[in-house]
Amino acid sequence: MATSESEPRIDGAAARPGEASAYSVEQREALVPLYRTMLLIRRFEEEAARAYAQGKIGGFLHLYIGQEAVAVGAEAALRRDDYVFQTYRDHGTALARGTSARACMAELYGKDTGCSRGLGGSMHFFDASRHFFGGYGIVGGHVALAAGAAFKAKYRGEDRVSVCFLGEGAINIGGFHEAASLAGLWKLPLVLVVENNSYAMGTPFSRSSPVEDITRKAAGYGMAGDRFEGHDVLLVRDRIAQAVARARAGEGPTLVEVLTYRFRGHSMSDPGKYRTREEVEERKRFDPVPLARARLLGWGIDESRLRALEQSVEDEVADAVRFAETSAPAREDVMRACVLAERASDAGGRA
Amino acid sequence: MRSIRYREAVREAIAEEMERDDSVVLLGEEVGHYQGAYKVTEGLLERFGERRIVDTPIAEAGFAGIGIGAALVGLRPIVEFMTWNFSFVAFDQIVQNAAKIFQMSGGTVKVPIVFRGPNGAARQVAAQHSHAVEPFYASVPGLLVVAPSIPRDAKGLLKSAIRDDNPVIFLEGETLYAIRGEVPDPSADELIPLGVARVAREGSDVTVVAWGRPYHTAMEAAERLAADGIACEVIDPRTIRPLDEETIVRSVRKTHRCVVVHEHWPYGGPGAEIVDRIQREAFDDLDAPVLRVSSLDVPMPYAAHLEERVLPSVERVVEAVRRVCYR
Structure with missing residues (x-):
């Protein structure tokens, strides 16, 4: 990503071990579960990549590795009954919402026990019980859906917020523009979180956008804008919390741009020729997962406690893989039943 | 029974369902303050207020998507397209989201939404404003497609569509809105x-299947043919998907001949689908090939005499019926 001196840059200063911290003991403690969820996502994705290489997972597989602090930080800023929508890079969001690693892995394996019963696959995780209304495969197509959930919250006078994650590759498409226009016009309780991971598939952001700062578009939609780096999970949490608070207070939507980076390819079939190995290695210095760990250690959290937590993540992911491998495959009768919802007026006719 | 216009029937259905269920909300261009581009929604803003009658900017993909999103979390939106021609810019929302979310979510998330508006040609509005869109939507599993031809069906079917838990494509017609017909009183709550x-007209010589504007063309042709001693049985499927194949096939088994009349283009679509089902289910009963009368295979021209040539006409229906009757 091209940066100028005046633009925010990724730097690790905020997370340097031993830093003087403004965080209280309780606030420091709050980082522990966030670190655990980020690690869970990381290890889940690594195992998914392994299973994909072994031919156990098919189709497209878009990994969230490198971006964990965004989903986890955002989730920490939300209430459980808030609505969440995500793109096809959706595993991290589901896990952050609390969908079990078992249900997620089983979905990748195409099993009946998956979070979409093996019908959705990697790109279409859903968990309505946790108000996670899906992963969507058409760039920009889900933004209006999130605005629609926000419309309902406002219509019903609820103080719920709807959050939509999208990539920076979505900001040129009409779906984003129309949804943002209407959300701004109607002051919907919506937070648009653009996860700017620097590349839309293989196209760097500098070659796809006339402006470097996406939040400059916010003014045209009558929205607030906020832009920050996405490797510090606490910073992500606190900044998104401000946008969520505005939405909850009826002050309308916010366009948030989080500067992040994916360490793996766009999908598993990505040869990665559009960027250098050095660039990726440089960005790994700001890997959110080890940064959070180093910060916890710097704050005096006992390493044995972190090791136990890390072991529990290993166990959870291993269990998820076992569960996925041994689960029954997705069912044809479920496939046939999941075309139309049951109809009260179902009197006749053959589809 | 009282007689009201098609547009009033549609309006009554919307108003009655909004009255009984606060989760029903109407979104669309000019539906409120303007009182509806075709006056279908006249008076609804005054009755239900801006919270529930929502004027939108010109952004079909945006407000169709917002309707779908609201449906996922418990509302039952009615999204009006000023005409179905404008639905193409919202095609992604309808096909990729509305039709797929129930399946993608493993059957856990329903999408109770109605997309409605006038379909088909509307007299000299030329190539971009004259589409009969049913082939595009009827081919998609996960969508229901309804095309009422008369006021009573428009009202009763729309009320059912609004109460249905699935996305419904509801095709009205600009040239149908002024048509009058008998409709039961609101107290009947007919669904x-x-x-x-x-079965709109019983007959023993030939089955004619038609919906939308061409239904009225077919009825007129049937009247003319009756004078020549040919008795047409006219069937209005009313719903394109799911299709009441049984009623159509039963009729063909009786008459042994069939003509399908539709406004959409001849390549594929519901017209061809109906013919396919008839040849599979009633092959041995047929005494003649099933013929179709459709719009000609051209983009709609502006000139009035050419448009008239393109659309299914009474003359072409009469000719097709005579051919299958070998008379």
């Missing part, structure tokens, strides 16, 4: 189930 055809 007409989706997926059930109506």
Whole structure:
């Protein structure tokens, strides 16, 4: 990503071990579960990549590795009954919402026990019980859906917020523009979180956008804008919390741009020729997962406690893989039943 | 029974369902303050207020998507397209989201939404404003497609569509809005189930299947043919998907001949689908090939005499019926 001196840059200063911290003991403690969820996502994705290489997972597989602090930080800023929508890079969001690693892995394996019963696959995780209304495969197509959930919250006078994650590759498409226009016009309780991971598939952001700062578009939609780096999970949490608070207070939507980076390819079939190995290695210095760990250690959290937590993540992911491998495959009768919802007026006719 | 216009029937259905269920909300261009581009929604803003009658900017993909998103979390939106021609810029929302979310979520998330508006040609509005869109939507599993031809069906089917838990494509017609017909009083709360055809005219010589504007063309042709001693049985499927195949096939088994009349282009679509089902289910009963009368295979021209040439006409229906009757 091209940066100028005046633009925010990724730097690790905020997370340097031993830093003087403004965080209280309780606030420091709050980082522990966030670190655990980020690690869970990381290890889940690594195992998914392994299973994909072994031919156990098919189709497209878009990994969230490198971006964990965004989903986890955002989730920490939300209430459980808030609505969440995500793109096809959706595993991290589901896990952050609390969908079990078992249900997620089983979905990748195409099993009946998956979070979409093996019908959705990697790109279409859903968990309505946790108000996670899906992963969507058409760039920009889900933004209006999130605005629609926000419309309902406002219509019903609820103080719920709807959050939509999208990539920076979505900001040129009409779906984003129309949804943002209407959300701004109607002051919907919506937070648009653009996860700017620097590349839309293989196209760097500098070659796809006339402006470097996406939040400059916010003014045209009558929205607030906020832009920050996405490797510090606490910073992500606190900044998104401000946008969520505005939405909850009826002050309308916010366009948030989080500067992040994916360490793996766009999908598993990505040869990665559009960027250098050095660039990726440089960005790994700001890997959110080890940064959070180093910060916890710097704050005096006992390493044995972190090791136990890390072991529990290993166990959870291993269990998820076992569960996925041994689960029954997705069912044809479920496939046939999941075309139309049951109809009260179902009197006749053959589809 | 009282007689009201098609547009009033549609309006009554919307108003009655909004009255009984606060989760029903109407979104669309000019539906409120303007009182509806075709006056279908006249008076609804005054009755239900801006919270529930929502004027939108010109952004079909945006407000269709917002309707779908609201449906996922418990509302039952009615999204009006000023005409179905404008639905193409919202095609992604309808096909990729509305039709797929129930399946993608493993059957856990329903999408109770109605997309409605006038379909088909509307007299000299030329190539971009004259589409009969049913082939595009009827081919998609996960969508229901309804095309009422008369006021009573428009009302009863729309009320059922609004109460249905699935996305419904509801095709009205600009040239149908002024048509009058008998409709039961609001107190009857008549619901007409989706997926059930109506035998509009009984006859023994040939089955004519038609919906929308061409239904009226077919009825006129049947009247003319009756004078020549040919008795047409006219069937209005009313719902394109699901299709009441049984009623159509039963009729063909009786008459042994069939003509399908439709406004959409001849390549594929529901017209061809109906012919396919007839040849599979009633092959041994047929005494003649099943013929179709459709719009000609051209983009709609502006000139009035050419448009008239393109659309299914009474003359072409009469000719097709005579051919299958070998008379």
